[in-house]
Amino acid sequence: MDLQQRTVKSMNRENVLNYLLLSPQGRTQQELAQHSLLTIASIGNILSELQEKKLIEKSGLALSSGGRKPSIYKLDQSHYRIFSVSIGYGTLTCLLVSLQGNVLAKDLLTFDLEDDPYQVLDHMITTFYSICESQMVSFDQILGVGISAPGPLDEEHGIILNPPNLTGWINVKITQYLHERIPLLIQLEKDANCTMMCEYYYGIARNSMNALYVMVDAGIGSGILVEGEVYKGATQVAGEIGHGTIDLNGLKCNCGNYGCLEVMASGNAIVRKALTEVRKGCPTTIAHIDNNLGLEEVLDAALQGDDLCLSLLQDSSRYVGIKLADKINFLNPELVILGGRINDKLEQYTGWVKETALSRIFQETARGVQIKRAKFGDISEGLGAATVVLKEAFKQQ
Numbered sequence: 001m002d003l004q005q006r007t008v009k010s011m012n013r014e015n016v017l018n019y020l021l022l023s024p025q026g027r028t029q030q031e032l033a034q035h036s037l038l039t040i041a042s043i044g045n046i047l048s049e050l051q052e053k054k055l056i057e058k059s060g061l062a063l064s065s066g067g068r069k070p071s072i073y074k075l076d077q078s079h080y081r082i083f084s085v086s087i088g089y090g091t092l093t094c095l096l097v098s099l100q101g102n103v104l105a106k107d108l109l110t111f112d113l114e115d116d117p118y119q120v121l122d123h124m125i126t127t128f129y130s131i132c133e134s135q136m137v138s139f140d141q142i143l144g145v146g147i148s149a150p151g152p153l154d155e156e157h158g159i160i161l162n163p164p165n166l167t168g169w170i171n172v173k174i175t176q177y178l179h180e181r182i183p184l185l186i187q188l189e190k191d192a193n194c195t196m197m198c199e200y201y202y203g204i205a206r207n208s209m210n211a212l213y214v215m216v217d218a219g220i221g222s223g224i225l226v227e228g229e230v231y232k233g234a235t236q237v238a239g240e241i242g243h244g245t246i247d248l249n250g251l252k253c254n255c256g257n258y259g260c261l262e263v264m265a266s267g268n269a270i271v272r273k274a275l276t277e278v279r280k281g282c283p284t285t286i287a288h289i290d291n292n293l294g295l296e297e298v299l300d301a302a303l304q305g306d307d308l309c310l311s312l313l314q315d316s317s318r319y320v321g322i323k324l325a326d327k328i329n330f331l332n333p334e335l336v337i338l339g340g341r342i343n344d345k346l347e348q349y350t351g352w353v354k355e356t357a358l359s360r361i362f363q364e365t366a367r368g369v370q371i372k373r374a375k376f377g378d379i380s381e382g383l384g385a386a387t388v389v390l391k392e393a394f395k396q397q
């Protein structure tokens with residue numbers, strides 16, 4: 001088989017995978033053929049090949065329109081598992097996931113930002129082997145390992161370059177390091193792209209072709225979906241919504257620029273502002289926490305009605321809403337998803353961002369856009385990273 005034939009075959013398999021991911025109820029051979037514009041015979045060959053590799057399975061029969069009832073095909077639920085890990089600012093969320101996106105095991109690890117990244121990865125590798133053991137999954141049943149990490153990344157070479165808030169994680173050759181210790185398919189993807197894919201395949205963006213995911217957490221990032229594909233840009237770093245100036249007189253950001261959305265409105269910025277107010281003697285329920293104050297404490301206090309925390313979050317929502325209005329005008333998405341810990345925990349915040357954004361966008365654009373809160377919380381990066389492994393496995397089979 002020459003290169004061109006192999007490429008076409010791999011595209012056809014990817015097409016089948018996409019359709020099955022978007023159709024958890026399964027599809028018949030005829031539906032798959034219609035969707036991919038292939039003949040019934042060609043789809044039949046692809047399906048038997050994928051079934052033999054235990055990537056898809058027959059799962060019941062569909063209603064007949066005359067004649068024999070056709071088989072329904074789904075992603076295989078019983079053989080392969082995917083291990084995924086989402087690297088956050090001091091947390092590693094490890095998941096064991098089925099090919100249909102069911103979470104079978106979850107383990108949350110924490111680390112200090114000063115820790116050596118490779119030691120943190122060693123911790124993750126130990127967790128990988130212990131989860132496999134506790135779930136009684138053999139090594140050859142793991143299809144691959146998906147990693148979600150804050151950008152910027154060099155996805156092609158599997159390197160975490162220099163995420164502004166993940167200090168110390170500079171030029172971490174994560175894919176190579178993991179592959180030497182877990183010799184399987186290893187895939188690296190930016191966190192906001194993973195969350196976008198998770199919502200597209202399993203969540204509220206399933207019926208959307210053009211969407212924008214904005215993650216408001218310790219940092220602020222975004223993932224862009226264009227015609228059903230994540231848009232990555234010329235050097236794979238598209239979506240850095242957090243690092244554009246929103247305040248001409250703003251502070252210097254970790255990225256080196258001034259007045260970025262991230263330094264004005266992210267979770268880290270909110271915590272920094274809260275600490276300044278606490279030290280000035282502002283009355284608040286978080287006054288006693290001081291040095292250990294983090295985003296979780298601010299969000300918990302806001303949920304209890306703390307005025308200072310609520311006003312800092314409202315302030316942040318205005319910056320995010322204004323930036324979002326600009327991006328909606330520019331991209332014209334049908335759906336904007338607001339995720340990350342702040343939206344996840346405080347529904348009010350999503351409402352504030354939405355209100356600001358809708359009051360500032362073009363009326364023509366406003367008519368076509370919906371702004372919604374993400375369906376998935378802290379497992380969304382890991383679920384998205386698992387779909388990256390799945391796509392690569394289908395391509396390579």
Ligand SMILES: [Zn+2]
Nearest residue numbers: 243253255260
């Ligand atoms: Zn910046």
